[in-house]
Amino acid sequence: MSAKPDLLILGDSHAIALKQGADLLGLPAEELQFSGAGWHDQRFALGENGLEVRGIPRAAGQLRALREKLGVADVFASGIPVLTTVGFHLGRLVPPFGWNGHQVQEEDAAGITEGLTASRAFAKEYVQHYRRRHFRLLRRLARLTTLIVVVPPRVHDRPNYDSFQHIIVEDLRGVGLTVYDPAEDLAGEDGFLPDNLMAEDGIHATAECGAMMIAAMREQGLLAA
Amino acid sequence: MVEKSDNPYRHLPAKAFWRTGVAEAGLFGLSQLWSSAWTLPADAQFVTFGSCFAQHISRALISRKMNWLNAEPAPGRTPPELAQKYNYGVFSARTGNIYTAAQLLIWARLASGAAGAGSVEYWTDGAGLVHDMLRPKIEPQGFVSRKEAEASVASTARAFARCITEADVLVFTLGLTEGWINTATGQSYSICPGTGVGTFEEGVHAFHNYTYPEILRDLEAALQIMWQMNPDLHVLLTVSPVPLVATASGDHVLVATQYSKSVLRAVAGDMANSHAQVDYFPSYEIIAAPSSRGTFFEPNMRAIAHDGVDLVMRHFFAGLDLSAPARRAGTGGDAGRAAVEAQMQAEELVCEEMLLETFNER
Structure with missing residues (x-):
């Protein structure tokens, strides 16, 4: 059993920037990551030992190793603060929604003049259908330790991504979870993170951005400094 | 014995006589x-x-x-269950029930661009949710704003326009x-x-x-507008055999129902007789004529039993008659979906590659 880390990082590919950011800040952190597809497909369950990973051997091995390293059965019940990107996985959720050309009409957006629209109420129920189990997991974890859900960066020119992100954030906050949105601290006037904080793929944040997010969370008292 | 002289009835088929066409044939x-x-094409x-x-008819x-x-x-x-809750897949566009010819005309005008979504009447409930009075039950709770409600009406109007321009046959069931009406606006x-x-x-x-x-x-x-959009559109009219739930006419609901169905049946028949591109299908007669003896009505004498629909x-x-050669190739919808799937897979690869990068300690 080794010394307790300062942070546990749980999530999909967006969690990588957080882990790298923690490394840059010299904060001891452990991680459990697997793909957004795995999270979307609900390859997880809540068992006797808390979170279990199903059908992803690499991630299951990562969790097993973490348990051994920390010497506990339920790593998320050990009191270590958790940063997580679980619950979004927009790359799996949003594209199918648009297969038939649907867009959600946002109040502050220009009127949709082509294709089909779906109401925000419908989109909300659609999200809840696919994310109900994720929210349940997050609520369970939040009862055991400090848990902060970190919102992924906004992406340019992708219909419905903003709408779905807003809905998920609203739902997470609605069930009492703590949500950190880097756009509130680090984004420019357009609401997007500056290019220098974004990885080349235009989807994920950089390690530096991850460090800035953690620093902001500590500054705001969401995480103990 | 009197010899029967030749007359048109002597040459009519069995179906033209009640005894052979109905009484002896029996319901089935x-x-x-x-x-x-x-x-029609296959x-x-x-x-x-x-x-x-x-x-x-949609389901069948x-x-x-x-x-x-x-x-x-x-x-x-x-x-x-979510699609059903939000009235998707009930009709070819999300119009909700179109009960009257007047409402069909509104949709035709919206689809053609002669009227915009702003011309529809909207109502805001006590909770601030907005409902369009053309499709009052289309959303279970209502729209969050007038803007969203108008966007939805416009979306359905575009879909309705696509129905008119792409369909070979529009099946329209006259109901009421x-x-x-709104006496001030005509809505x-x-x-x-x-x-x-x-x-x-x-x-x-x-x-x-x-x-x-x-x-x-x-x-x-309504049909003239549609034919301007698609001169080849065929229109198959039917009359709903489902009786009125209630009447505000002052008559007994049974009498009002028969009046209503009779008028609709007459209009449908006359439209079919006067336009080569309009036909009438007798769903009303199959269910409601004496030959069925009311067999297909549920105990409430209004709902139609599954066997009747069958x-x-x-x-x-x-x-x-679908004996003409097929005309269409694939619609391309599957190809579009495959492209999105491929994009999702590609992004997944990007993400997985990023996971691999975490093992790069250099």
């Missing part, structure tokens, strides 16, 4: 009730709209794997003569304001029992 022996006026595209009974076409166009389907991967309502959605205002909202000339005029106007659709498919 009825034949040649309808044969399509048109020879892959003829159908769209369905109208009153509640039209939903049965789908279950037979016919080419039923759903121009406003639910978003991809919508669970069926009775309706409610036609699908349900009486105050019966769930809207607030009834005496003097503003008025009962109107559309007459034969009005229905004929509105239907003719019989109607058996006659429909028996009379359909």
